[in-house]
Amino acid sequence: MAPAVLIQNLQKRYGPVEAVKDVSLTVEPGQIFGLLGPNGAGKTTTLRCLCTLTKPDLGIVEVAGVSAIKNPKKARQLLGYVAQEVALDKVLTGRELLQLQAALYHLPRAVAAERIKATLALLDLDNYADQKTGTYSGGLRKRLDLAAGLLHQPVVLVLDEPTVGLDIESRRVIWDFLRQLRDSGTTVLMTSHYLEEIDALADRVAIIDQGKVIAEGTPSELKDQVGGDRITLRIREFAPLDEAEKAKAMIQALPFVQDVLINPDQGNSLNLVVVPQSEALSTIQQALKEVGLPTFGIAQARPSLDDVYLAATGRTLLDADVAASGKRDPKAERKQNMR
Amino acid sequence: MTTTPVKPNTSLVAPANSPLKTPGLLSGEFFQETFALARRLFIQLQRRPSTLIAGIIQPLLWLVLFGALFQNVPEGLFGTSQNYGQFLGAGVIVFTAFSGALNAGLPVMFDREFGFLNRLLVAPLASRFSIVLASAIFITALSLIQTAAIIAVSALLGAGLPGPLGLSIVTLIVLLLVLGVTALSLGLAFALPGHVELIAVIFVTNLPLLFASTALVPLSFMPTWLQAIASLNPLSYAIEPIRYVYLHTHWSLSSVVLQAPWGSVTMGVALLVLIGFDALALISVQRLLRRTLA
Ligand SMILES: Nc1ncnc2c1ncn2[C@@H]1O[C@H](COP(=O)(O)OP(=O)(O)O)[C@@H](O)[C@H]1O
Numbered sequence: 001m002a003p004a005v006l007i008q009n010l011q012k013r014y015g016p017v018e019a020v021k022d023v024s025l026t027v028e029p030g031q032i033f034g035l036l037g038p039n040g041a042g043k044t045t046t047l048r049c050l051c052t053l054t055k056p057d058l059g060i061v062e063v064a065g066v067s068a069i070k071n072p073k074k075a076r077q078l079l080g081y082v083a084q085e086v087a088l089d090k091v092l093t094g095r096e097l098l099q100l101q102a103a104l105y106h107l108p109r110a111v112a113a114e115r116i117k118a119t120l121a122l123l124d125l126d127n128y129a130d131q132k133t134g135t136y137s138g139g140l141r142k143r144l145d146l147a148a149g150l151l152h153q154p155v156v157l158v159l160d161e162p163t164v165g166l167d168i169e170s171r172r173v174i175w176d177f178l179r180q181l182r183d184s185g186t187t188v189l190m191t192s193h194y195l196e197e198i199d200a201l202a203d204r205v206a207i208i209d210q211g212k213v214i215a216e217g218t219p220s221e222l223k224d225q226v227g228g229d230r231i232t233l234r235i236r237e238f239a240p241l242d243e244a245e246k247a248k249a250m251i252q253a254l255p256f257v258q259d260v261l262i263n264p265d266q267g268n269s270l271n272l273v274v275v276p277q278s279e280a281l282s283t284i285q286q287a288l289k290e291v292g293l294p295t296f297g298i299a300q301a302r303p304s305l306d307d308v309y310l311a312a313t314g315r316t317l318l319d320a321d322v323a324a325s326g327k328r329d330p331k332a333e334r335k336q337n338m339r
Numbered sequence: 340m341t342t343t344p345v346k347p348n349t350s351l352v353a354p355a356n357s358p359l360k361t362p363g364l365l366s367g368e369f370f371q372e373t374f375a376l377a378r379r380l381f382i383q384l385q386r387r388p389s390t391l392i393a394g395i396i397q398p399l400l401w402l403v404l405f406g407a408l409f410q411n412v413p414e415g416l417f418g419t420s421q422n423y424g425q426f427l428g429a430g431v432i433v434f435t436a437f438s439g440a441l442n443a444g445l446p447v448m449f450d451r452e453f454g455f456l457n458r459l460l461v462a463p464l465a466s467r468f469s470i471v472l473a474s475a476i477f478i479t480a481l482s483l484i485q486t487a488a489i490i491a492v493s494a495l496l497g498a499g500l501p502g503p504l505g506l507s508i509v510t511l512i513v514l515l516l517v518l519g520v521t522a523l524s525l526g527l528a529f530a531l532p533g534h535v536e537l538i539a540v541i542f543v544t545n546l547p548l549l550f551a552s553t554a555l556v557p558l559s560f561m562p563t564w565l566q567a568i569a570s571l572n573p574l575s576y577a578i579e580p581i582r583y584v585y586l587h588t589h590w591s592l593s594s595v596v597l598q599a600p601w602g603s604v605t606m607g608v609a610l611l612v613l614i615g616f617d618a619l620a621l622i623s624v625q626r627l628l629r630r631t632l633a
């Protein structure tokens with residue numbers, strides 16, 4: 001069986017900007033596949049190439065074995081695309097928008113009516129269906145957009161940053177919904193620059209940075225690959241630097257400790273990478289006591305996807321995100337992306 | 340929503356290997372999508388009727404105010420028209436249809452700018468020509484409503500009413516003009532970078548084309564250079580036949596409707612000029628639309 005989505009060596013540049021340099025990924029049917037990367041990594045461009053909105057410069061793009069480049073009309077039938085920015089007609093009601101959507105996907109009248117009813121119920125939109133979408137809140141708008149993307153029962157649902165800008169509650173509701181959707185058999189390809197989101201939802205993840213896939217696997221595979229556990233140690237709430245240095249020198253000498261960093265942003269706390277072992281915390285605390293240093297707090301955790309990103313790029317996802325968002329000109333890009 | 344249980348719904352999964360046909364132009368699917376897109380425009384109109392109301396009131400004000408302005412003009416000055424109001428009726432009908440059609444591209448441009456067009460472009464449309472056709476249907480319907488209102492009011496103002504055949508010629512001419520101008524406007528909506536540029540183009544075309552036509556005064560009033568321009572202006576070829584059927588109960592395709600500097604133009608020739616204008620407009624935008632919408 002052909003993979004739900006196959007992208008190979010995708011390339012796309014906008015003038016001098018190489019938005020996508022080399023992206024390859026394979027999404028198996030029935031998965032939630034997460035594309036994680038900081039702002040500007042090339043996630044949206046990749047999805048636009050998949051959904052036939054942008055012609056790639058090079059590469060293979062297939063949906064369930066159908067080439068989105070050679071056979072875009074067939075590919076469109078198989079895809080449901082929910083863009084990063086919700087574009088609704090604010091004069092139409094939610095129901096009218098879904099009716100339009102159903103006609104654009106050529107659903108017969110009776111089927112459309114039934115699906116609209118079911119989809120509205122599924123996303124708990126019944127009470128708002130006959131109000132104009134101009135009156136909707138952000139969460140409602142996103143849910144209606146999601147409903148529109150699902151109406152024709154696509155083989156692959158493609159979601160670009162489905163929860164960006166939403167409140168915690170709306171975000172959780174959408175997470176639950178996506179899990180249910182996956183369990184009922186729909187393949188989901190989603191992007192996010194929130195690692196908790198990908199960690200919580202994705203069966204497989206590709207981490208993308210500056211237009212390239214830098215890591216791919218299940219979230220736990222990726223974390224295992226970076227190896228080691230992470231320990232955060234705070235001697236005091238705000239430790240003086242000399243104490244922190246003293247503790248660092250002492251801890252570095254312990255056999256199971258691989259790396260120690262002092263984090264001045266967190267009151268000179270110590271960030272440790274250690275070989276996973278059960279006595280790590282008590283051993284460290286004991287050693288501190290022997291040199292007369294207190295322990296304010298200590299916690300051990302498995303590596304996160306952020307550690308995966310850090311290991312591959314040398315910076316945290318958050319830093320990369322902040323650095324990139326200042327450099328972009330959303331208005332100019334929108335103009336460029338206008339069709 | 341949190342409490343809505345989702346049954347493991349196998350019908351939510353489209354069979355990946357189902358034979359997929361892709362319908363083309365003039366298929367049932369094409370009409371379905373065209374109808375749905377046009378319906379959206381009519382719903383917008385119904386919820387925001389101010390454009391339509393303004394679009395009807397404005398030409399009526401033209402008729403009444405311009406008519407009053409030139410009320411005391413000596414008889415016979417405007418050719419065989421009994422009064423200026425009668426002369427002006429044809430000009431207002433054509434100019435109203437023209438400006439309406441010229442604006443046809445604006446909603447499409449806003450759809451491009453707001454990203455709504457992407458919704459249409461990721462859908463498996465039988466043909467993206469449906470997006471253009473839906474706008475054309477909408478604008479045509481709008482123009483016909485406006486035309487009917489103008490004809491009715493000018494009849495009340497004493498301009499008279501052409502016979503049934505005359506009215507069908509008026510309708511035909513309005514349709515021909517709207518078709519060509521709508522095509523050009525929609526072409527511009529895809530060619531220009533944004534609504535500011537489109538509005539600028541509409542602005543610099545609209546009034547000059549009105550003044551350089553026979554809408555407000557006959558050709559004989561104009562200096563030679565303007566006569567030359569006005570007798571090249573497609574608007575004149577729409578206005579003069581309509582004016583003629585308003586004034587003459589008996590007319591035929593060989594009736595002379597316009598005395599251009601280089602010779603007389605018959606009803607038949609005027610219609611041919613309009614058809615030629617449409618053909619030219621459609622051919623010139625077809626390439627453009629094919630490039631952006633293919
Ligand atoms: N239409 C465009 N014109 C010029 N540059 C663009 C355009 N779209 C995206 N880019 C640039 O390409 C890079 C990748 O963008 P994008 O795919 O939107 O990233 P992401 O969705 O991961 O934030 C960014 O540097 C962005 O500024």
Ligand SMILES: [Mg+2]
Pocket residue numbers: 043044045084160161
């Ligand atoms: Mg993006």
